[in-house]
Amino acid sequence: MNIHEYQGKELLAKYGVAVPGGGVAETAEEAERIAKELGGTVVVKAQIHAGGRGKGGGVKLAATPAEAKEAASQILGMTLVTHQTGPEGRLVKKVWVEEASDIERELYLGIVLDRATGRPTVMASTEGGMDIEEVAEKTPEKLLKVPVDPALSVWPSTARRVAYGLDLPADLVREGTKFVTNLYRFYDEMDASLVEINPLVQTKDGRILALDAKVNFDDNALYRHEEVAAMRDEDEEDPLEVEASKFNLNYIKLDGSVACMVNGAGLAMATMDIIKLAGAAPANFLDVGGGASKEMVENAFRILMDDPDVKAVFINIFGGILRCDILAEGVVQAVKTVNVNVPIIIRMEGTNVEKGREILEGSGLDFTVGNGMADSAEKVVAALNR
Amino acid sequence: MSILVDKETRILVQGITGREGGFHAGQCQKYSREFAGGGGAVVAGVTPGKGGQEADGVPVFNTVAEAARETGANASLIFVPPPFAADAVVESVDAGLPLVVCITEGIPVRDMVYVKRHMEEGEAVLIGPNCPGVITPGGCKMGIMPGHIHKEGTIGVISKSGTLTYEVVAQLTEQGLGQTTCVGIGGDPIIGTMYIDLLRMFEEDPATEAIIMIGEIGGTAEQDAARWAKENVTKPLVGFIAGQTAPPGRRMGHAGAIISGGEGTAAEKMRVMSECGIHVTESPAEMGLTMARALGKA
Numbered sequence: 001m002n003i004h005e006y007q008g009k010e011l012l013a014k015y016g017v018a019v020p021g022g023g024v025a026e027t028a029e030e031a032e033r034i035a036k037e038l039g040g041t042v043v044v045k046a047q048i049h050a051g052g053r054g055k056g057g058g059v060k061l062a063a064t065p066a067e068a069k070e071a072a073s074q075i076l077g078m079t080l081v082t083h084q085t086g087p088e089g090r091l092v093k094k095v096w097v098e099e100a101s102d103i104e105r106e107l108y109l110g111i112v113l114d115r116a117t118g119r120p121t122v123m124a125s126t127e128g129g130m131d132i133e134e135v136a137e138k139t140p141e142k143l144l145k146v147p148v149d150p151a152l153s154v155w156p157s158t159a160r161r162v163a164y165g166l167d168l169p170a171d172l173v174r175e176g177t178k179f180v181t182n183l184y185r186f187y188d189e190m191d192a193s194l195v196e197i198n199p200l201v202q203t204k205d206g207r208i209l210a211l212d213a214k215v216n217f218d219d220n221a222l223y224r225h226e227e228v229a230a231m232r233d234e235d236e237e238d239p240l241e242v243e244a245s246k247f248n249l250n251y252i253k254l255d256g257s258v259a260c261m262v263n264g265a266g267l268a269m270a271t272m273d274i275i276k277l278a279g280a281a282p283a284n285f286l287d288v289g290g291g292a293s294k295e296m297v298e299n300a301f302r303i304l305m306d307d308p309d310v311k312a313v314f315i316n317i318f319g320g321i322l323r324c325d326i327l328a329e330g331v332v333q334a335v336k337t338v339n340v341n342v343p344i345i346i347r348m349e350g351t352n353v354e355k356g357r358e359i360l361e362g363s364g365l366d367f368t369v370g371n372g373m374a375d376s377a378e379k380v381v382a383a384l385n386r
Numbered sequence: 387m388s389i390l391v392d393k394e395t396r397i398l399v400q401g402i403t404g405r406e407g408g409f410h411a412g413q414c415q416k417y418s419r420e421f422a423g424g425g426g427a428v429v430a431g432v433t434p435g436k437g438g439q440e441a442d443g444v445p446v447f448n449t450v451a452e453a454a455r456e457t458g459a460n461a462s463l464i465f466v467p468p469p470f471a472a473d474a475v476v477e478s479v480d481a482g483l484p485l486v487v488c489i490t491e492g493i494p495v496r497d498m499v500y501v502k503r504h505m506e507e508g509e510a511v512l513i514g515p516n517c518p519g520v521i522t523p524g525g526c527k528m529g530i531m532p533g534h535i536h537k538e539g540t541i542g543v544i545s546k547s548g549t550l551t552y553e554v555v556a557q558l559t560e561q562g563l564g565q566t567t568c569v570g571i572g573g574d575p576i577i578g579t580m581y582i583d584l585l586r587m588f589e590e591d592p593a594t595e596a597i598i599m600i601g602e603i604g605g606t607a608e609q610d611a612a613r614w615a616k617e618n619v620t621k622p623l624v625g626f627i628a629g630q631t632a633p634p635g636r637r638m639g640h641a642g643a644i645i646s647g648g649e650g651t652a653a654e655k656m657r658v659m660s661e662c663g664i665h666v667t668e669s670p671a672e673m674g675l676t677m678a679r680a681l682g683k684a
Contacts, residue, residue, distance in 0.1 A: 113495065115575050115605045118502040150503045191496050220468060221494035254633065265573060266547020266602055269628035270670035273652075276631045277669055285632070318549040318556070320518070320532045349556060351532050373553070374671035 001217045003231045004047045006096040008213035011228075015186040018179060019210045022098025031072030034097040035065040041100040044071040048090040049236040051214070052082035058092065061100060068097060093235065101209055106199035107166050108132055109180070111187045114147065120187065122146045122154070122180065124162045128199035154184040168202065175208050190228065191221035240284075240303055247299040249288060256281025257311040258380055259304040261297075263288050263322045271316045271373070278377035280384055283310050292322050297330025302338050314380045315346045316373065324348045324356030332363040343368060343383035347376040387593035388522035388567040389542070389584070390485060390511070391461065393425025395526045398450065398459035398483070400466050400474045402431025402441045407465030410489075410530050412442055414463070417527035426526025430457040451481040461485040463519065463528050471515060472497035475578075479510045486578070487528055488514035498576035505578070512578025518548040518570035529570065531555075539564015540595035541677060542588035544581055546573050546602045550628060550670070554600055557674025561684065566594045573602065581611035589619050596622040598677055599664075603629035604650040609658040616662040622680040625664045626673050627652040 003011075009019040023034035024047070035042045046058030053059050058080045062068035072095050081089035106128030114121045124144045127135045136143050144165040148154055156177060163176035179200075187195045194216040201211045222229040234242045244251030250265065254272075258280050262268035265287045272282040284307065288300050304313060317327050327348065335344070347370040348356050360367050368383065370376025397414060401407035411428050418427040430453040431441050437448035447453035450462060462478035464471060464487065471490035478486045479501075493515050505512060513520055519529015523536040535552060537559045545551040551570050558565060569584055571577055581599055588594045597619070601608035608627065615623055630652040660666045667676040678684035 113499070113575060116607070116610065118499055118576050120499065150499050188496065191494055193495060218495045220492045221496060223469065224494075252633075254631075262549075264547060264549030266545070266550035266600070266628050267553055269602060269632060270550055270553070270626075272631040273628060273668075274670050282631060318552045320549060320552055321530055350535065350552060372671060374669065377671075 001219055001222065001228070001232060002049045002236070003215055003217070003228070004049065004094070004233065005045065005213055006047055006094070007231045008215040009096075009210065011190065011215070012183070012186060012210060012213055016178070016182040017186060017210060018175075018208055019213070020098045020101055022096055025072060025095050025097055026076070026093065028069045028073035028076065031095055031097050032065045032069035035062060035068035038097070038099045042068050042097050043100050044068055044075060045096045045098070046075045046078070046080050046092040047094040047096055048080055048085070048092055049233070050082050050084035050090060052084055053080060056080045056082040058082075072097070090236070101201055101211060102204040103201045104204045105202040107202065108135070108198050109162070109166075109183065109200045110194070110196040110198070111184060111192070112194050117147060119147045119150065120184070122148060122158070122162050122184065124165050126167055128201070132196070132198060148184065153188060154181050156181070168208070172202065172206060172208060179208050190225060191218045192216065193218045240306055243306075244286075244300070244303050247296060249286065249296065249300050249303065251303060252285040253307065254282050254284050255309070256283045257309055257384065259283045259286075259307065259310040259313045261286050261288060261300055261304060261313065261315045263292065263317050267316065267318060271314065274373050274377040275314065275380065278381045280381050283307055288322070292327070292330070294326060294330040294333060297327055298334040298337065301331065301334035305338050305340060310342060312342050312380050312383045313340075313344045314376065315344065316376065317348050317350070319348065319350030319352060319356070323352040324350060325352045325359055328356040328359035332359060332365060335365050343386075345370050345376055345380045345383060347371070347373065387591050388525055389587040389591050389594075390513070390520050390567060390569065391426060391522050391526040391528050393422055393525050395426045395461050395528065396457065396459045397426070397428045397526075397528055398430040398432060398453050398457070398462045399428055399444070400432045400450065400462055400464045400478065402444065402446060402465070403433040403436050403439070404465055404467075407431075408441055410465065411444065413530070413533070414527050415442070417533040421523070421527075421533060422525055426522070426528070430454075430459045449481075450477045450483065454481050454483060459483070461487070461528060464488040464490060466490060468492035468494070472501050475501050475512060476504060479505055479508060479512070484510055486510060486512045487517070487519050488512065488578070489517065489519060489530055490514075491516040493574070495575055498574065502576055502578070511583075513569060514572040514577060516574045517572035517577070518551055520567065520569050522567045523565055531568070531570070535559060536568065537564035539566065540593060541565045542591070542594040542597040543568035543600075544584045544588075544597065545570055545600035547600060547628065550600055553670065554598060554626075554673045558598070558677060561674045561678040563674065563677060563681075563683070566591060575605070580607050582614045585611060585615055585619055589621060594621065596624070596677060596681055598624040598673065600673070601625065601627045601655060603627065603632050603652050603655070606650065608655045612659040612662040612664055615664065623664045624673065624677045624680055625656070625659045625666045626670060627655045627659075628670065630668065
């Protein structure tokens with residue numbers, strides 16, 4: 001799960017990670033009041049779940065509270081387009097107003113899980129403020145990777161390696177190690193899957209601050225972090241995906257015209273692939289899961305049909321735990337209650353497949369039954385071209 | 387011959403009194419009776435607080451150590467809910483069981499980081515979590531896969547996915563190619579056993595003639611395995627990667643199936659696998675056919 005920059009900074013501050021003072025505002029007047037309280041020059045930053053906000057005009061410097069009010073009124077309500085939002089952009093509903101920092105150097109600090117070794121890894125670079133993937137690719141010697149033994153967590157020697165790796169001046173090494181240690185403690189205790197401080201800044205008045213904060217959380221662990229779960233912003237997600245998540249359906253909206261309903265994530269991806277190979281494009285990823293009920297299948301169908309781009313539906317089920325007869329009953333019921341005006345191609349294999357086919361044939365509804373993945377995908381494309 | 391499980395496997399089910407655990411323990415028993423002559427059966431169940439009870443004729447114990455001592459169980463199959471599943475793995479490992487198969491989906495990644503660290507020094511093998519389990523056709527079904535689609539034979543199957551594994555097994559069987567053992571390694575970011583360990587086991591198994599590995603987008607496990615296989619595997623190897631059409635940055639169902647920073651794309655994985663001499667197919671409909679061709683049988 002993603003959260004906003006302001007939420008990330010609030011959580012980090014609780015762990016003793018140094019962040020600039022600031023406050024969140026939903027109106028220009030609130031932004032003005034926060035700027036007045038902070039005193040001095042402030043930065044007004046659009047709060048959306050996407051990077052590249054500065055280039056898109058979503059970050060403005062304001063020397064006075066009046067300027068902060070003006071900046072906030074420009075940013076609030078704008079549709080911000082960045083390289084991460086897609087061409088449709090995102091509506092800005094909140095701004096974060098923070099004290100401007102007098103920057104000496106911009107650095108990079110991140111913590112991610114190295115899947116190959118199973119160990120969290122602290123990544124640090126003196127090349128802050130840049131795209132870190134680019135640094136990793138072009139100048140890998142400038143990216144320091146320090147693996148952490150989860151049984152020890154970050155000990156002072158580990159943190160010092162990072163601090164010295166960032167070329168911090170002698171009088172800031174202690175503050176730097178504290179920053180790294182606290183950031184790791186946050187990452188570990190809060191079940192974060194990614195923490196990225198880019199840039200981490202060294203200020204002219206000798207401080208180390210998280211100027212930006214990108215934090216992702218492990219969805220599987222949200223049950224033990226109510227505070228984080230409450231930070232979910234549904235406005236930042238696709239409405240159909242929000243709807244699907246209410247029914248425990250794994251749905252991701254894509255931009256093709258063939259809706260897919262599949263059991264199992266791997267088979268769902270393979271189904272998208274075979275649609276592409278057959279010459280069409282998938283409208284979504286949808287995994288109805290191993291233990292889907294009739295109701296789940298029906299809800300899944302409704303969500304697929306809510307996408308106006310859908311021109312055909314491809315149902316690909318390999319019955320294991322999910323029995324084909326249960327699926328067939330769900331599909332028949334769904335087609336009867338949901339208004340479906342596009343062709344439906346069904347491929348079923350596995351547990352109770354004969355019963356499932358009988359139910360489909362006995363329903364009197366117009367289904368096309370495919371034989372294997374390739375044949376079914378071809379039938380889907382033929383239906384599209386009809 | 388086979389790897390990991392056979393007729394000598396004595397399964398212990400953690401979470402046997404739950405809905406999923408109870409149902410699948412029954413399915414494993416049924417497979418043992420119908421396809422394995424009573425071998426590879428479930429001999430014990432474990433649910434703390436329910437020791438002394440029976441679940442469908444299987445004795446239930448409070449702890450794994452006690453269950454193993456009393457019944458001679460030598461492998462644990464886990465159906466415990468996500469918040470407690472990592473702990474269940476640790477209990478089996480600490481009880482000295484050589485094989486642990488964890489079916490549970492949705493375990494927090496941090497829990498698995500700690501489990502993996504705990505297991506570093508020991509000899510126990512963990513399959514999963516978030517996997518369909520392991521099956522040796524005609525020997526032992528230790529998982530949730532539909533047993534009847536499998537057939538005894540000479541192909542080793544390794545896959546990150548559940549239903550896609552069934553798909554490849556069905557395609558192999560259709561080509562007349564049976565399987566030695568099929569292993570679902572799991573779709574999570576941190577799993578107990580990765581491709582390389584299993585490639586080594588299949589390479590050393592005299593009954594396995596060829597191996598098929600099915601991967602997904604995300605991480606670099608497939609590339610690492612392909613490079614290792616180039617140096618260490620002499621048997622024909624077939625590969626497929628699901629998610630060629632997946633958009634970057636999105637988690638495709640499985641927690642581990644995400645492309646980040648240009649790393650872990652299907653195209654990249656398939657390129658490395660091909661370069662390492664693996665017979666790669668782009669079509670999920672031709673996994674079985676590609677194997678038959680690799681063996682000169684199609």
